[in-house]
Amino acid sequence: MVEQAATRVLTCIQCGKCTGSCPESGRTPFNVRMLVRKKQFQTAVDEALPWYCTSCGACTIRCPRDVKPSEVIIELRSKLVEDGDIPVALQKALENTFVQKNPWGRSRNKRADWLEKLDFEVPHVSETESKRLLFVCCIQAYDPRCMVIPVNVARLFKAGGLEFGVLGEEEACCGNEIRRIGEAGLFEELEEENKAAFEEYGVKEIVALSPHCMNALKKEYGDTGIKVVHYTELLAPLVEEGAIRLPGSFGKKVIYHDPCFLGKQNGVFDEPRSILSAVPGLTLLEFSRSREVSLCCEGGGGRMFFEVEATYQRNAEVRVLDAVDRGAEVIATACPFCVMTLEDPATEKGLAVKELSEILTEVL
Amino acid sequence: MNILVFTKRVAATQEEELRITGEGQAVDLSKVPFKVNDWDNYSVEEAVRIVDKAGGSVTAISIGDAESDEVLRRAIAMGAKDGFLVETGEALHDPFTRGELIRGFIDKEKVPFDIILTGVQSEDDQFGAVGGVLAGLMGLPYASMVIGIDAVETDHVVIRRELEGGLQEKVKVATPCVLSIQSGINEPRYVSIMGIRKASKVERKVFKADGYEKGSPKIELVKWVYPEKKGGATMLDGELADVCGQLLGILKEKGVYQ
């Protein structure tokens, strides 16, 4: 489980490395070092401030004293959640998750609707040999834009001869964003519900589509004894070894955006790149800030569900401008939240945003 | 100031396609999750805000099955002092019967109150009538569509009612009274899971509905039916002027454009 940050704030020496790496500090009223300071001295915090954090985790990685500033932010948020005093949009997301097990409040009965888009049957995980679970989660299950991700990945797995199953309507939100919004109780309920299903059906391996889900399942569900991977980790060797043949060609200049929860927080940098490099015709480009220092798209930490009051330029736009500078035609990424935040400004500039599985499916 | 506030656990059907079973005997809710009625959430919040200012205590009451305890815990987490469940075996469709049951309960258990709050309506049956029926039965002053409570005095309240087209009506109502609260009167606080767990430690009293006097239902639900099928968007085709003319026609029909 995650260590309580409360005991750690006292070790902070206010060096400012957190603020230096923070995608919000400096351009918004948010200042992560200041908030850690206030937590140290137990002084009052402006209630609007903690909600700027995108939970990208850069501060926690860079902190020389292991203060875990991003966890301090979660604690500040928890207090506001306990007091019931949180932005309305976040309140809705939490209440929806409580009722329907997804932040958008879509019917749980429709959680497996994406399966109808496939021309083959996907078994329930309990009926598989491998007990390998494709963990779909909310945005991929419901959002028409992101629903293509599980559809594509299922096709790719089938092409690669990889057996897998799903939980369907029994799957609940992974809770990654819920915990970051500061609703620890709700996170626990989701965790318990999912773990009970994993146990009941003897799940041995979980393949997450979203890096956010992978993060929660891997690092925040305690010791389940279940191997958790992101789907790119599973696909990379299959593509490299030729187990999945890619006969088509994708003759575009593609720039890869590292999702925070896949890259800097979980160290998966090479697999997506190796997959893209294996695509015939594709020219892979890099952002000026990539890998460990990749700029956060601002889709995490609950920011997918509400917007801070801000007039500043969005990071997604900064990112797109950099992509244009580098001569990219397509921005590829491996996270649904990144797709959602990048797509608006990219379309504006005439660039396409593709989730990795979309490019692979096009050349399959 | 003692406030009784009614809170109901309802099916969250907004996202569901509902199925009628048999020959229209029932609506299948077996796979539908439940939640607190939205209007009651506003009512509980308003009740708590009134006692925060004027003193007194809030008692949350739910008429329903044992599962309705969930909305009582929620109300307690929001600031209600007590939670009473009047347990019924079956759903009561008739707002008159609900009103009678509530009157019977309040009378027999001698529940003290200055103000009774209900939501304007519940999300499931949308009758919007229980508060009014109750007030009529008990001979209490009544106001519905309450969108603001401006003053709470010892013998009266001054409230605002929401009318149509953005108009409001300021009304003085003597207490004790019944007020039906409109959604949007406040911004209800978030109730965390931890908060609900803490509230679970407060004992809720359970009363059996059969113990209270009520007559036979005055209305009978004969059958459930589906609405006439609309079936996707009707596409307006033709020349530009024609299409735009049709559009204006729809606006007129809907009463938003003359």
Place this chain on the structure above:
Amino acid sequence: MSYTLIVAEVRRGVFEERNLDSLGLGALLGAQSVLLVPDGAYQVPDKLVDVVLKVKAAEEAYLNPMNMGKILEAVFAARGKPDHVLFTQSSSGTESAAYAAGLFGMPVVTDVSGYDRDAGVFLKSYYSDKVFGQFKAAGAPAVLTVRSGSFREFAAEKAAAAAAEAIEGAAAVEARTFVEYVEEEKTDIDITKAEFLLSVGRGIGNQDEVAGYEELAGALKAVLSGSRPVIDKMWLPKARQVGTSGKTVKPKVYLAMGISGAFQHIAGMKDSDCIIAVNKDPGAPIFQYAHYGIIGDIHKVRDKLKELAKG
């Protein structure tokens, strides 16, 4: 003689149009129709009912459910009890209907939108119109509130003008008194309160086009709102944003122009009574949620609508 009592809704000197639906249901019920109105210079459609019954009461008193209780008592005493008492489904109509039901022990069905004469059942919405219940009243008089737009086509003209009757009002009740009307503050537009929203999205192309849509909104008397891309670019203020990160709206009509229907947007408007979408892309998801759709160039549709609305 059996009769239907139709309690007219009046407000600030105006006989509300939705009363026509009560008159329509009154005609379907078949009994003598008696329209109750307070004293005053209201435009009463006296060809559509058998009797116009004027009660000596000030409008504010008449709209007070407790006074209405006294008035009904007087009507019942003078004319006997009717078979049905009809109110409008409205803020004041439903308030008085429910209170009267409790006061006189009458059955009540609200939001009635259909009537099956043979079966003698009334149709009432459940779960936001997903299903309807057919209800039978177990006694008379039954109180009904009538959904606006449901029955007005059945209001039929009678051969002769209505007979005029009058009754004395009752002493005003003091337990509830009218203080004043409060107009909504117009300074800060609240899009959640608008009955008609014209909403624009990325499809409008660039900021210069916004003015044209403002003009259209003005011509149609609609309130202008937008989807996230439009707000992001600050073409419209944040208060006008529809969607999960903006406001959730339920207007009578939601006219979406150049909005493709991102999920976050749909969540904020899908419960609107009537959704009309204009988009050049036939595959735009918004058409799955719209009641009416137009596939075409939104600017051309905008300009033509402006022209027709002015003409």
